[in-house]
Amino acid sequence: MTYPDGHVGWLATGHSTVRSVMGDRRFSSRYELMHHPFPGGPEGPLPPAPVGDMTGMDAPGHTRFRRLLAGKFTVRRMRQLTERVREITAEHLDALERRGPGADLVETFARPIPALMICELLGVPYADRDRFQDHAHTLMSQDVEPEERYAAMVGLQEYMAGLVAAKRAVPSDDLLGDLAQESDLTEEELVGLGGFLLAAGLDTTANMIAHGTFALLVHPGQAEALRADPALAPQAVEELMRYLTIAHTTVKTALEDVELDGRTIRAGETVTLSLEAANRDPERFPGPDVLDLHRRATGHLGFGHGIHQCLGQQLARVELTVALPALLDRFPTLRLAVPAEEVPLRTDMNIYGVHRLPVAWDED
Numbered sequence: 255m256t257y258p259d260g261h262v263g264w265l266a267t268g269h270s271t272v273r274s275v276m277g278d279r280r281f282s283s284r285y286e287l288m289h290h291p292f293p294g295g296p297e298g299p300l301p302p303a304p305v306g307d308m309t310g311m312d313a314p315g316h317t318r319f320r321r322l323l324a325g326k327f328t329v330r331r332m333r334q335l336t337e338r339v340r341e342i343t344a345e346h347l348d349a350l351e352r353r354g355p356g357a358d359l360v361e362t363f364a365r366p367i368p369a370l371m372i373c374e375l376l377g378v379p380y381a382d383r384d385r386f387q388d389h390a391h392t393l394m395s396q397d398v399e400p401e402e403r404y405a406a407m408v409g410l411q412e413y414m415a416g417l418v419a420a421k422r423a424v425p426s427d428d429l430l431g432d433l434a435q436e437s438d439l440t441e442e443e444l445v446g447l448g449g450f451l452l453a454a455g456l457d458t459t460a461n462m463i464a465h466g467t468f469a470l471l472v473h474p475g476q477a478e479a480l481r482a483d484p485a486l487a488p489q490a491v492e493e494l495m496r497y498l499t500i501a502h503t504t505v506k507t508a509l510e511d512v513e514l515d516g517r518t519i520r521a522g523e524t525v526t527l528s529l530e531a532a533n534r535d536p537e538r539f540p541g542p543d544v545l546d547l548h549r550r551a552t553g554h555l556g557f558g559h560g561i562h563q564c565l566g567q568q569l570a571r572v573e574l575t576v577a578l579p580a581l582l583d584r585f586p587t588l589r590l591a592v593p594a595e596e597v598p599l600r601t602d603m604n605i606y607g608v609h610r611l612p613v614a615w616d617e618d
Contacts (some may be wrong), residue, residue, distance in 0.1 A: 255526070261289040263524035264517075267531035269538035269555070271515055275527055277560040281506035284511035285310040288505050289524045300303055304407065306446020311563060314602060315422045322436065323565055326429055331566035335371070341372050347584045355614035356591050363581065364611070368573055372455030375569070376448065377428025378417065386413055390453040394604045414448045415441075451566075458500065459570045461600070461607030463577050466494045468608055470578070472594050473545050477582055480547060486580040490547040491574045495556030497545045501605040504558070521562035529555045587616040 255265045266272050275281050276505035304310075308319055350362045369387070373380040392398055400429050418441065421434040430448050433439060439447070470477040480490050512519045519525060533554050534542040557564040564570070582588060590597065591612035598609040 257289040260288050261524060263289060263526070264519060265526050265528065267528045267535070268515075269532040269535035269553075272529065272532040272555060273553075273559050274329075274514070275506055275525055276555070276558065278512070279561075280311065280509050280512050281525065282312050282509050283310055283316075283504075283506060283562060284312055287507040287522070287524075288531055289507075303541065304411070304446050304449075304568065305442045306444070306448070307348070307438075307450045308447075308565075309368075309450075313561065320432070320561065320565075322439075323447075323451075326432065327565050327568060329568050332572050335375075336572050336576065338374070339367070339371060339573055342367050343577050344582050347580060351584070355617065358610055359467060359607060359611040359613050360460070360464045361610070362560055363577075364467070367463065367577055368459035368570075371573060372452060372566075375422065375429055375455075375551045376452060377426050377430045378452060382413070386410060386452060387456060389413070390456050393453060395602060396604060397602045410449045410453065411445055413597045414452070418444050418448060454564075455521045455566055455569075456603050458564075458566075459573050461500050461605050462494070462498070462570065462574055464605040464611050465498050465500060466491075466574065466578055467538065467581065467595075467613075468590075468597060468611055469494060469498060469545060470582070471588065471590050471613075476545055477588075478545050480579055481582040481586065484583070486547055487575045487579045488551070488571070490578070491571055492551040492554060492556075493545065493547050493549050494574070496533045496539065496549075496551040496554035498606070499533045499554075499556055501556070501558075501604075502530045502606055503528055504562075529558075569570070585613075585615040589614055 266275060269278075297373050306319070308316055311319070311381050346363050346366055350357055350359070353362055365387075369383055370380055372378070373383070378386070389406040389410040392402055393410070395403075398406075417430065418434060421431045425435060430444075430452075433444055433447065467617075470480065476490075480486055505524060506527065507524045508519045508521050510521045533556065534540070536542050538553065539549070539551065557567040557570075591614040597611060600607045600609055
């Protein structure tokens, strides 16, 4: 396909092909080698990723950061946070009930739960959320000017630099506090890594909670299945991750000539990987356009694959597995407060979802 800057590259849509490219070290994730895949993007190569932005790094630099963080995001450690997720979820269900029917589920429920969790995990003051959430929102938007994006990046880095300096001076019992004591991390690396983790943890799970709820409400039979059997939640989360695929694309550039599916991808050519198409590939998932919470959706690419597979996926699973059944249980008559076609979708953002989700229920 032809990219906006005139570069002729590729689009991959099949599950096996997309998964293969994501796990192939002959394809690079470095931003400066790519050709911007979005309309209105800059002409020519993109600038290098900020130091600490792991999505735009290859091995061995990526490997160094990944090893440093892997032990802090283990399945066991994330499951230990389950009780805290339950507490936060219950608090925000109470807040949603106080708001009453017509409340926006994004504002009152979906956004604050992962924001609180990532703040507590990293050691970021939740009281500062308006400041860093605005920066993160700008960075995820496709419609902002490059100057606005740069200003948001600088703002987030400046905020994180102040936080890192405080944790260098006074150690704290949290992830950033731990990283601040790592002698082989430079100040710039720690600031960049902290900003990357914060931004990544804010937007993705929030959109899965909101968009997952939207999907369940327009498929009431599936919502009822989960309400009747909360033990179905882990399986339901995997199917929702497959069905919705809120991180819809990723981009790679060939470092050398690669033979793939009978095609030759030349060195320097960019390949856009459609994760949403791969997750709807009928050869991998029969009846892929059907939302079926009883489906074994193993192998979906909602959390990525290869060295860039989502670090925080276990925390996201915990949050989703707790929040969605709890919401349906608290409000048995939960429904959309507006017609489905009036729900504003995030078609202007890099992470898909809903901007708002007005919901209603029978108060008695």
